[in-house]
Amino acid sequence: MVEVNAGRRRPSSVVSLTRVPELAGWHREGDEIVLGACLTYADMERGELAALVPALAQAARTIGSPQIRAVATLGGNIGTASPAGDTLPVLAALDAVVEVAGRAGGRRVPLLELITGVKKTSLAPGELVTAVRVPVLRGGQEFLKVGTRNAMVISVVMVAVVVDLDGQSVRAGLGSVAPVPVRAREAERYAGEHTDWSRGRLAGPAVARRFGELCAESTAAIDDHRSTADYRRRAVAVCAARALARALPPLEA
Amino acid sequence: MTETVTYELMVNGERRVVEGSWLGESLLFALRERLGLPGSKNACEQGECGSCSVRLDDRLVCACLVLAADAQGRSVTTVEGLTGADGDALTDVQRAFLDEGGVQCGFCTPGLVMSVHDLLDRNPTPDDLELREAISGNLCRCTGYGRILAAARTVVARRGEASLHESEGPA
Numbered sequence: 142m143v144e145v146n147a148g149r150r151r152p153s154s155v156v157s158l159t160r161v162p163e164l165a166g167w168h169r170e171g172d173e174i175v176l177g178a179c180l181t182y183a184d185m186e187r188g189e190l191a192a193l194v195p196a197l198a199q200a201a202r203t204i205g206s207p208q209i210r211a212v213a214t215l216g217g218n219i220g221t222a223s224p225a226g227d228t229l230p231v232l233a234a235l236d237a238v239v240e241v242a243g244r245a246g247g248r249r250v251p252l253l254e255l256i257t258g259v260k261k262t263s264l265a266p267g268e269l270v271t272a273v274r275v276p277v278l279r280g281g282q283e284f285l286k287v288g289t290r291n292a293m294v295i296s297v298v299m300v301a302v303v304v305d306l307d308g309q310s311v312r313a314g315l316g317s318v319a320p321v322p323v324r325a326r327e328a329e330r331y332a333g334e335h336t337d338w339s340r341g342r343l344a345g346p347a348v349a350r351r352f353g354e355l356c357a358e359s360t361a362a363i364d365d366h367r368s369t370a371d372y373r374r375r376a377v378a379v380c381a382a383r384a385l386a387r388a389l390p391p392l393e394a
Numbered sequence: 395m396t397e398t399v400t401y402e403l404m405v406n407g408e409r410r411v412v413e414g415s416w417l418g419e420s421l422l423f424a425l426r427e428r429l430g431l432p433g434s435k436n437a438c439e440q441g442e443c444g445s446c447s448v449r450l451d452d453r454l455v456c457a458c459l460v461l462a463a464d465a466q467g468r469s470v471t472t473v474e475g476l477t478g479a480d481g482d483a484l485t486d487v488q489r490a491f492l493d494e495g496g497v498q499c500g501f502c503t504p505g506l507v508m509s510v511h512d513l514l515d516r517n518p519t520p521d522d523l524e525l526r527e528a529i530s531g532n533l534c535r536c537t538g539y540g541r542i543l544a545a546a547r548t549v550v551a552r553r554g555e556a557s558l559h560e561s562e563g564p565a
């Protein structure tokens with residue numbers, strides 16, 4: 142709509158997805174949640190869904206303003222495929238699978254395969270995101286975002302940490318630090334190996350710090366008008382350590 | 395060649411016909427330029443300033459980001475559609491903005507009034523952070539927000555007093 146207002150796009154036809162009931166809302170299917178593409182950030186911020194996927198709710202609440210969150214959708218965040226898309230690191234950390242529909246029928250694609258570059262997706266012309274599947278996990282979740290102010294701000298970095306106590310794994314999704322959302326696999330492995338899974342606690346506070354450093358090493362941050370690569374790496378290290386310590390509190394050293 | 399469309403909007407409880415409009419027009423454009431409702435302001439047309447805030451069904455939105463044709467079948471409330479209690483031309487929020495000096499140039503005022511109403515409808519006793527979050531999508535270049543926050547707190551206090559008096563009943 143911003144581009145249309147500015148005269149950069151002049152659509153000759155428009156499809157109103159908000160009127161397609163199949164794309165609205167969310168529901169649970171066993172251990173999975175199916176999020177409709179037209180789910181708005183306001184829908185994710187609070188209530189039952191926020192309790193089931195807290196990192197998504199935290200991310201949603203940092204987006205734009207209340208007026209933006211009332212209309213902007215999950216499908217739109219994926220379709221935009223911006224490196225600064227705030228839900229994308231959360232979806233990456235959750236191993237989200239995107240349901241796509243097109244003339245040739247439907248397919249399911251992992252989010253990280255769907256997003257191929259800065260504002261680029263593997264969606265074919267005429268293909269539409271219809272839903273996103275995420276697991277319901279037992280364990281802490283945390284989303285942290287750094288920007289130049291508290292509201293209405295495009296992310297300088299984002300960190301999403303998701304703990305799966307049953308699968309005994311830690312997952313980290315990073316945003317605004319590469320053309321596409323990044324999974325910090327090395328850091329995840331390290332945290333998983335240094336967790337006392339019987340008690341559901343990190344082995345010690347130093348583990349969170351090292352985890353942060355490893356997350357920073359997995360980025361491909363650049364200098365741009367919003368920040369520098371150095372600052373971004375540093376912010377990822379600090380935020381990732383903090384997020385992990387909140388999602389999986391350490392045993393005292 | 396641009397095709398035109400005609401459709402109906404429900405604005406402030408009235409059925410209004412938008413004729414000969416281009417499909418890509420925003421709700422803000424339709425309200426201001428086609429329906430003669432200039433209360434919602436146009437400052438950025440990109441969702442940043444909130445001066446175009448209107449209620450679409452039960453949600454506060456930026457009218458500049460809503461496709462006018464997509465607002466068919468929904469209920470739109472603009473600042474012109476607000477009315478005070480007991481025939482007062484101003485709502486209690488508008489009156490508090492005046493009393494507290496929350497209006498300087500006034501450009502942001504309609505949007506902020508809509509935001510404060512929306513907040514207090516959902517949450518009659520917001521704390522300070524909730525109040526700040528609720529107006530985080532509204533830019534004001536004049537007041538520095540202090541008088542606006544004061545106005546919102548005044549509304550909360552006055553409504554609280556009024557309901558206290560009501561519950562005490564006539565003496």
Ligand SMILES: Cc1cc2nc3c(=O)[nH]c(=O)nc-3n(C[C@H](O)[C@H](O)[C@H](O)COP(=O)(O)OP(=O)(O)OC[C@H]3O[C@@H](n4cnc5c(N)ncnc54)[C@H](O)[C@@H]3O)c2cc1C
Pocket residue numbers: 142143158178179203204205206209212213214215216217218219220221225226227228268269270271293294295296440441442
């Ligand atoms: C003032 C403002 C502040 C913002 N702040 C943030 C922010 O803090 N964080 C953030 O991440 N984003 C932000 N955004 C960007 C944007 O609002 C979000 O990315 C939002 O999710 C877009 O959703 P939408 O439904 O409005 O999509 P639209 O704007 O309608 O569409 C965006 C793109 O996605 C495509 N698309 C939409 N739905 C689908 C679908 N179901 N399947 C395939 N493609 C689809 C469209 O064709 C279009 O190319 C902001 C935008 C504005 C205007």
Ligand code: FES
Pocket residue numbers: 435436437438439440441442443444445446447456457458459
């Ligand atoms: S004109 Fe709509 S938000 Fe600024």
Ligand code: FES
Pocket residue numbers: 496497498499500501502503533534535536537
């Ligand atoms: S009073 Fe002038 S912009 Fe707010």
